[in-house]
Amino acid sequence: MRQIAARPSLAFMLVPLPLILFLMLAVIFAPGLPRDLPVAVVDLDGSTVSRQIVRMADAAADVEVVEQLASLSEARQALVAQRAYAVLLIPAGLEHDILLGQGPEVVVFSNSQFLTAGGIVGRSLSATVSTFSAGVSLRLLEAQGVDSDRAMDLITPIPVQQSPLFNPSLDYIQFLLTAIMPTVLQIFICATAVLSFSRDHHSPNGMPRLQRIALSPTRAILGKLLPYTFVGTFVLLLGDVLLFNVFDASFRGNVFVFFLNGFMFVLTCQAMGALIALIAKDTTGALGMMGLIVAPSFGFAGVSFPRFGMTLFSQIWGAIIPLTPYLQLRTDQTLRGAPLEYSLPTMGWLFAQLLVFSALLWVMTRKTMAQIPVSENATVKTQESKP
Amino acid sequence: MRKLRHFLVEVFGVIGTLFADDSAKSTMIVGILIYSVLYPQPYVGEVLRDVPVVVIDQDNSTASRTLVREIDVTDLVDVTMSAPDMETARNAFFRRDVYGIFVIPAGFEADILASRPAPVAAYSDGSYLLIYSNVMRAVATVAGTMGAQVNYARLTALGVDDGVARTMLSPVAVTNVAVFNPQGGYASYVIPAAFVLILQQTLLMGIGLLHAGRRPPTGERLWATITAYFALYMVWVAFTQILIPYLYSIPRTGDLATLLLISVPFICACIAMGFAIAMAIPWREGVVFLLVVIGMPLFFLSGISWPVEMIPDHLRTLSLLVPSSTAISAFVAVDQMGASARDVAGAIQTQIVLVVVYSTLAVALSRLPRNRR
Numbered sequence: 161m162r163q164i165a166a167r168p169s170l171a172f173m174l175v176p177l178p179l180i181l182f183l184m185l186a187v188i189f190a191p192g193l194p195r196d197l198p199v200a201v202v203d204l205d206g207s208t209v210s211r212q213i214v215r216m217a218d219a220a221a222d223v224e225v226v227e228q229l230a231s232l233s234e235a236r237q238a239l240v241a242q243r244a245y246a247v248l249l250i251p252a253g254l255e256h257d258i259l260l261g262q263g264p265e266v267v268v269f270s271n272s273q274f275l276t277a278g279g280i281v282g283r284s285l286s287a288t289v290s291t292f293s294a295g296v297s298l299r300l301l302e303a304q305g306v307d308s309d310r311a312m313d314l315i316t317p318i319p320v321q322q323s324p325l326f327n328p329s330l331d332y333i334q335f336l337l338t339a340i341m342p343t344v345l346q347i348f349i350c351a352t353a354v355l356s357f358s359r360d361h362h363s364p365n366g367m368p369r370l371q372r373i374a375l376s377p378t379r380a381i382l383g384k385l386l387p388y389t390f391v392g393t394f395v396l397l398l399g400d401v402l403l404f405n406v407f408d409a410s411f412r413g414n415v416f417v418f419f420l421n422g423f424m425f426v427l428t429c430q431a432m433g434a435l436i437a438l439i440a441k442d443t444t445g446a447l448g449m450m451g452l453i454v455a456p457s458f459g460f461a462g463v464s465f466p467r468f469g470m471t472l473f474s475q476i477w478g479a480i481i482p483l484t485p486y487l488q489l490r491t492d493q494t495l496r497g498a499p500l501e502y503s504l505p506t507m508g509w510l511f512a513q514l515l516v517f518s519a520l521l522w523v524m525t526r527k528t529m530a531q532i533p534v535s536e537n538a539t540v541k542t543q544e545s546k547p
Numbered sequence: 548m549r550k551l552r553h554f555l556v557e558v559f560g561v562i563g564t565l566f567a568d569d570s571a572k573s574t575m576i577v578g579i580l581i582y583s584v585l586y587p588q589p590y591v592g593e594v595l596r597d598v599p600v601v602v603i604d605q606d607n608s609t610a611s612r613t614l615v616r617e618i619d620v621t622d623l624v625d626v627t628m629s630a631p632d633m634e635t636a637r638n639a640f641f642r643r644d645v646y647g648i649f650v651i652p653a654g655f656e657a658d659i660l661a662s663r664p665a666p667v668a669a670y671s672d673g674s675y676l677l678i679y680s681n682v683m684r685a686v687a688t689v690a691g692t693m694g695a696q697v698n699y700a701r702l703t704a705l706g707v708d709d710g711v712a713r714t715m716l717s718p719v720a721v722t723n724v725a726v727f728n729p730q731g732g733y734a735s736y737v738i739p740a741a742f743v744l745i746l747q748q749t750l751l752m753g754i755g756l757l758h759a760g761r762r763p764p765t766g767e768r769l770w771a772t773i774t775a776y777f778a779l780y781m782v783w784v785a786f787t788q789i790l791i792p793y794l795y796s797i798p799r800t801g802d803l804a805t806l807l808l809i810s811v812p813f814i815c816a817c818i819a820m821g822f823a824i825a826m827a828i829p830w831r832e833g834v835v836f837l838l839v840v841i842g843m844p845l846f847f848l849s850g851i852s853w854p855v856e857m858i859p860d861h862l863r864t865l866s867l868l869v870p871s872s873t874a875i876s877a878f879v880a881v882d883q884m885g886a887s888a889r890d891v892a893g894a895i896q897t898q899i900v901l902v903v904v905y906s907t908l909a910v911a912l913s914r915l916p917r918n919r920r
Contacts, residue, residue, distance in 0.1 A: 173836055181844050184862065188847055191857050198856065239726065240880060241890040245854070254719075261714035265722060272725035273883045275736045277854040279680075282723050289721035296718040304707070304715070314701065315716075317659065318614075318694040319666045322683050324673030332853070335676050340843065347840050355832060443832050444570035444756055451839040452581055458843065459589040464852075465733050466646075466678055469595045474588040492641075495674045502641040 174391050178348050182341055182399045186407070189337040193329065196224035197281050200244035202235050203228060207255035213266070217248060217288045222280050239271050246270040246281040258296060326410070326495040333407050334495060339463040339487055341399045346429050346457065346483050349392045350450050353433030356384050358443035381525055385430045392426040412497025421489045424510050428482040431517035438524040457481045485510040557771030562779065568757060575753035579783055582745050586738070587795055593732035597625035598681045600647035601636045604629060608656035614667070614693060618649065623685040647671040647682035659697055727884045735797045739882055740851040742787035743875045747817050748842050750780055754821030755834030763826065763913045776818050784810045788882055800885040808888050809877050812898035816870040819905035826912035849875035873897045
């Protein structure tokens, strides 16, 4: 603890910095769902009917028609310059073709390079045109003498009731923000563990001093890591308070299991970070190695692209990173409200990680503490050889 | 001529220093190579296929079995089990054996035959959007096609003429064309963008490792240092923006001249920012720590995975201070969408402004007594 207090910059990086990042992420995702995303329209018909379609598209919550363009090449430019995420192309003669029953085709070009935004506006525009088409269909059927209730039934013979479980509004706070915050914190926890262990391991007389103070590897590990455990758990809790109180993320699980999960997660990350510190040659090397292992873990955890769709290598790699079981258990115990028995295997998995990393850490600590005379000489030598 | 040769010797000297420093080497060289293998791994499948779903078929008729079969043959989902009741289905769902539940209520076929609406229900996990979208797309497509067949049969049975029946059911057709990333591939979406950020972060970190808390180079040595980093990172731009997409079969369309027009100011901005950070934080570990933890939040400011229109204006303006906030989407526009220099002019200008701002800042900071030791 004294070490933390002695370095104000370290103290800043421990608590305020993750909170600042949490707040920043929260501000980014605060709307929850993208709304009024810009789209362009190429209306080659210019009829009452085509204008009605454009008005309907604009009225949808997630889309805003920002430009009316004259040609498809101008529209392409709007897509490339990112002024619009999609283009609605209404062909010439639309009204005429509808009246003649020639089945005109409206085309939506959506930018799928921006998967989220392009997907949302593409779906919204298609849905608008389908709704419009259904309206026309209804009028045609009524004109044939079918009464309107029956005409409705005819249009959708097999209605699909689509139910998103657990996240009914398909909100990005529930989907992404709740997963990103622990991911960012995982990097923090590992990095602080790396710093705390490296300071002794990589300074000439650090390990002997640690040996003198702590006497045994277990006490050394606990003494070094526990202060950070409390800080890490505290920051994780603050982030969760923000999520569950300010953003009203749903919590349907078991509070005790949720806390236990968070605590085990912090410990596992620490053990992993400290282990990396002992393996690496110096502090910055350890931080770099930690970054390489931990920074891409969001992808491997399977929040955005699910794990069952990954290659075997990615599944295995994901399985050894603490974030993966933590997020899975977190989803179980917050959003899903899964009965406890379903979460036990995941808890076992996280606990196994904790055991393995701690055991390796203990062995490594004992080894480095035992070979002090050798490493002391070695470090002194390298110190001398440096200019 | 001699001067130039002397300068080149200096440049190679700087690169030599970089290779001699283990941390800098592992960040600026080995790190990028490892990333290029490791980072794309979760996404190499590109498109999510065969999401396991469970079916509760309470009708068990010819019509319901046809519906289930049609759903199973789509690429999107895979019917891996069939459950007698919701209890069993829920159980499989919580165990994560399946990710969607599809219910066909009793009386499905009877309703169709009686010309009544025959509803079906689909449940999936809204907290995994990609999975949810696959399940719903599969069910909606199949139910739509089957419904259209049913309708067509009904109308023609009523004596409506064949062609008229067709237009009545779908008077306006709509086609959704996905452009720039036609198959909606996940790797094509995330990898070109992520590597721009990786370049920025490793360059900032490398400069921090080599220069934080040390006396800044001066005169010719300074220019040689800048040239060395610039040359090294132009190689990395080519590697990450041309070779990596090629290796992972990600289509790219951009032309090299435009790529050069955006990458030169971007790399310069990163170098200037790197020196400004190194002068501002004289603690090497601190620089690395800071850069490692802010990497991911920076990605979400780039507009790739979350639209920039949704980021509050103040935060967006503030984020312009980091080169990647505008550069990532500009690189993506050039490489993946074939943008011209005019289309990304705004981003290029921002990078140039950042070069000036951070160079001035770095020079000012280097005059602090602390950095003059």
